[in-house]
Amino acid sequence: xxxTNSNTNNNKHLFYLNELSDYKVASDDPDVRGxxxxxxxxRVVGKVDNLLVNxxxxxxxxxxxxxDKSIIEANHEPYRDSAKSGVHExxxxxxxxxxxxxxxxxxxxxxxxxxxxxxxxxxxxxxTKRYEKGSNVDREYEIVVLDSYERSNPxxxxxxxxxxxxxxxxxxxxxxxxxPALQDSQQRRTDxxxxxxxxxxxxxxxxxxxxxxxxxx
Numbered sequence: 001x002x003x004t005n006s007n008t009n010n011n012k013h014l015f016y017l018n019e020l021s022d023y024k025v026a027s028d029d030p031d032v033r034g035x036x037x038x039x040x041x042x043r044v045v046g047k048v049d050n051l052l053v054n055x056x057x058x059x060x061x062x063x064x065x066x067x068d069k070s071i072i073e074a075n076h077e078p079y080r081d082s083a084k085s086g087v088h089e090x091x092x093x094x095x096x097x098x099x100x101x102x103x104x105x106x107x108x109x110x111x112x113x114x115x116x117x118x119x120x121x122x123x124x125x126x127x128t129k130r131y132e133k134g135s136n137v138d139r140e141y142e143i144v145v146l147d148s149y150e151r152s153n154p155x156x157x158x159x160x161x162x163x164x165x166x167x168x169x170x171x172x173x174x175x176x177x178x179x180p181a182l183q184d185s186q187q188r189r190t191d192x193x194x195x196x197x198x199x200x201x202x203x204x205x206x207x208x209x210x211x212x213x214x215x216x217x
Contacts, residue, residue, distance in 0.1 A: 104207045
């Protein structure tokens with residue numbers, strides 16, 4: 001999960017932009033830090049506090065969101081897939097007021113300077129596990145968040161991006177739905193893809209496709 005002691009994490013693969021003195025926002029992208037974030041129903045869910053960079057792929061993969069008080073006051077228990085339960089205590093504690101949002105799930109309104117998603121609603125944001133500002137974001141936390149957001153758009157959850165081509169796996173799901181053995185095999189492949197430490201493969205998921213992010217208004 002998000003580890004507050006980032007200096008002791010030797011497997012750190014995500015860095016806040018302000019940690020990297022030799023990195024800056026690409027010239028063809030606006031710097032969205034400080035911009036308001038709206039959900040699919042135009043409700044404010046927070047503001048962009050920072051950007052998270054994966055150095056292996058050399059690009060921004062998440063927005064670091066300082067959540068609106070309405071998210072905290074909703075007081076929902078965070079969602080977690082029971083099949084992927086780990087050993088970590090799974091509650092939102094006082095001081096945990098940040099969320100990550102993959103760049104592929106948001107769009108930019110450059111006329112009014114705000115970020116919005118047409119896929120995630122307020123309740124889903126409120127039910128997603130949060131972390132403290134500046135914490136180290138590890139792969140386990142990434143998977144928990146992606147699982148939570150995928151509930152808002154389950155059909156899209158079956159799509160994966162491979163380079164510039166989007167592959168739809170829904171046909172395979174339909175072919176195996178009546179065969180438990182094939183279902184189990186498919187689930188193991190999906191879980192393996194999620195847990196992969198291959199940065200290039202992980203960040204080819206459709207949640208990191210920057211097409212929408214760069215489709216500005």
